[in-house]
Amino acid sequence: MARADAHAPQQSPDPARGGIRIRGLAVDYQTPQGVLRAVDGVDLDVAPGAFVAILGPSGCGKSTILRVLAGLQRPAAGDAAIGGAAVVGPRRDIGVVFQDPTLLPWKTVFQNVCLPGRIMGLPRAGYEARARELLALVGLGDFAGYYPGQLSGGMRQRVGIARGLLHDPAVLLMDEPFGALDAMTREQMNMEILRIWAATGKTVVFITHSISEAALLSDRIVVLSPRPGRVIEIIENALARPRTMDMMATPEFGRMTGHLRGLFNVAGALE
Amino acid sequence: MSAATPAGRRRWIGATGIASLAIALAFLAAWEFAVGAFAVPSYIVPAPSRILAAFQRGIERQIYWPHLQATIEAMVVGYAIGTSLGIVLGALIAEFRTVERIVYPYIVSLQSLPKIALAPLFVMWFGYGLTSKVVTVALICFFPLVVNTITGLLSAQRDRLDMVRTMTATRWQLFWHVKLPSAAGHIFAGLQVAVVLSLIGALVAEFVGADRGLGNLIQISQGNMDTPGVFAVLVILAVIGMAATGAVRFVHRRVVFWESHRAGPHASDLS
Ligand SMILES: Nc1ncnc2c1ncn2[C@@H]1O[C@H](COP(=O)(O)OP(=O)(O)O)[C@@H](O)[C@H]1O
Ligand SMILES: [Mg+2]
Numbered sequence: 148m149a150r151a152d153a154h155a156p157q158q159s160p161d162p163a164r165g166g167i168r169i170r171g172l173a174v175d176y177q178t179p180q181g182v183l184r185a186v187d188g189v190d191l192d193v194a195p196g197a198f199v200a201i202l203g204p205s206g207c208g209k210s211t212i213l214r215v216l217a218g219l220q221r222p223a224a225g226d227a228a229i230g231g232a233a234v235v236g237p238r239r240d241i242g243v244v245f246q247d248p249t250l251l252p253w254k255t256v257f258q259n260v261c262l263p264g265r266i267m268g269l270p271r272a273g274y275e276a277r278a279r280e281l282l283a284l285v286g287l288g289d290f291a292g293y294y295p296g297q298l299s300g301g302m303r304q305r306v307g308i309a310r311g312l313l314h315d316p317a318v319l320l321m322d323e324p325f326g327a328l329d330a331m332t333r334e335q336m337n338m339e340i341l342r343i344w345a346a347t348g349k350t351v352v353f354i355t356h357s358i359s360e361a362a363l364l365s366d367r368i369v370v371l372s373p374r375p376g377r378v379i380e381i382i383e384n385a386l387a388r389p390r391t392m393d394m395m396a397t398p399e400f401g402r403m404t405g406h407l408r409g410l411f412n413v414a415g416a417l418e
Numbered sequence: 419m420s421a422a423t424p425a426g427r428r429r430w431i432g433a434t435g436i437a438s439l440a441i442a443l444a445f446l447a448a449w450e451f452a453v454g455a456f457a458v459p460s461y462i463v464p465a466p467s468r469i470l471a472a473f474q475r476g477i478e479r480q481i482y483w484p485h486l487q488a489t490i491e492a493m494v495v496g497y498a499i500g501t502s503l504g505i506v507l508g509a510l511i512a513e514f515r516t517v518e519r520i521v522y523p524y525i526v527s528l529q530s531l532p533k534i535a536l537a538p539l540f541v542m543w544f545g546y547g548l549t550s551k552v553v554t555v556a557l558i559c560f561f562p563l564v565v566n567t568i569t570g571l572l573s574a575q576r577d578r579l580d581m582v583r584t585m586t587a588t589r590w591q592l593f594w595h596v597k598l599p600s601a602a603g604h605i606f607a608g609l610q611v612a613v614v615l616s617l618i619g620a621l622v623a624e625f626v627g628a629d630r631g632l633g634n635l636i637q638i639s640q641g642n643m644d645t646p647g648v649f650a651v652l653v654i655l656a657v658i659g660m661a662a663t664g665a666v667r668f669v670h671r672r673v674v675f676w677e678s679h680r681a682g683p684h685a686s687d688l689s
Contacts, residue, residue: 232590237586249581252676253599262595266585296676314585 163348165232165317167193171225174211174418185211187375198351198363208376213322217243229318242316246323248307250295256306257291263313281309301332319349358407368411464646472646488630489620496555497616504560508567525564533558534622541627555619559612566608570601603677606670613662
């Protein structure tokens, strides 16, 4: 019991923790039509604690990059490192949130959030206490005993986020986490993820195909072009923090999204 | 949301239940009348009232109990052995490439063999007691479970597997937390099919040769031209079949609660 709060939310003090470095990344998929190069020559650096958006139209390799970072997909060339260590498989300093929250319907909300702790063999009292805190953080403190089938899409995605944070990873990888939500829930979740990011100090890699979502949330925007996925531009986002929904009406925001839209028009891939 | 249906649903089932009962009663009444009106001899088709009388006589003479006991014992023991072995082998085939390569071709070719045809062999090998019946029942229950367990384990969603993989899950953890629950619905569908098959297996084994059992009783009654007696046993068999199927369905709904809709067997199970 003495170690009960060993996994309480905490800032990551170590600057080496959570930095991401990708060099010359290429990923191939075997298809019936032959080898498909989904991603080619991608370089990317993310500072610890930064919020980076990867933006591009559907099919340009965003999920593929995330799968490499999550240790689910082996690159054909190049490499990725997190916190200075090459990614060779799933690891404990990463939390992942997919577009579909992929909760297990046979487990309660609480059991779902606790799953990473169970899988990793962390001390039970510690991760259970942290799961309760995280459920409170995402506004689902009263739903611990519910099953995923009893929740709305937005609530399920919040559970997914709480689960991604359970083991206090230095990096949170999010693949279009709000893509399946209605516009209003999505705006609400955008503000919520910024709040959680500010409260936990994680490095966040946030994949999206929404120009305004990328502009609203991130410090930097990595713009990809399709077939094969390549980085066509990296944009520093100068919008002040904390961000609010009102900022979407500012000229600054309009200039940035206009520029991004222009990039996709040039690349021949409209959103 | 799932709490809203039961009351209304139960009332609806009540109404249809009364309708089915009315149809059954009408059918019995028509049967009774037709047998009398066309003077059908009782040794061809006895009237329901004659069957009831035969049943009462059987109960008074206490002839049913030892036979009932023998049949149910063969069913339960054979079912338990056959389905357990089927689930274990199905899991080994689904999980291990080598096992699949070695064993699966035999499973596929044996599956088309009418297993029931082996019952005479088992009687020759194991005699007229419990063993030959148990072996027949176990063999006939085995295949649907092998096939459904494989199908079920392979049906685990890739996204769910990937998500739990990112938590650094071991192979066993993936099996326990994702694959087995994903397979549960299929396994229970197999268990439901096997219940019916186990009764058939026990009965056929008793026809072929056994010292006791409801199959024997049917043959004894047949030998005495006691058609009402045969029908009385058929009624008992129907009740056993319904009770056993109902019990498995009850457990199915309880265990696989997250798939409470569509619990029926799959078309491929009808071997
Ligand atoms: N498992 C796979 N097998 C074959 N091709 C794939 C696979 N996954 C993705 N692809 C292809 O790779 C490309 C990039 O896919 P993805 O990374 O999912 O893009 P995004 O997430 O940007 O929509 C697409 O053309 C897609 O069809
Ligand atoms: Mg994608």
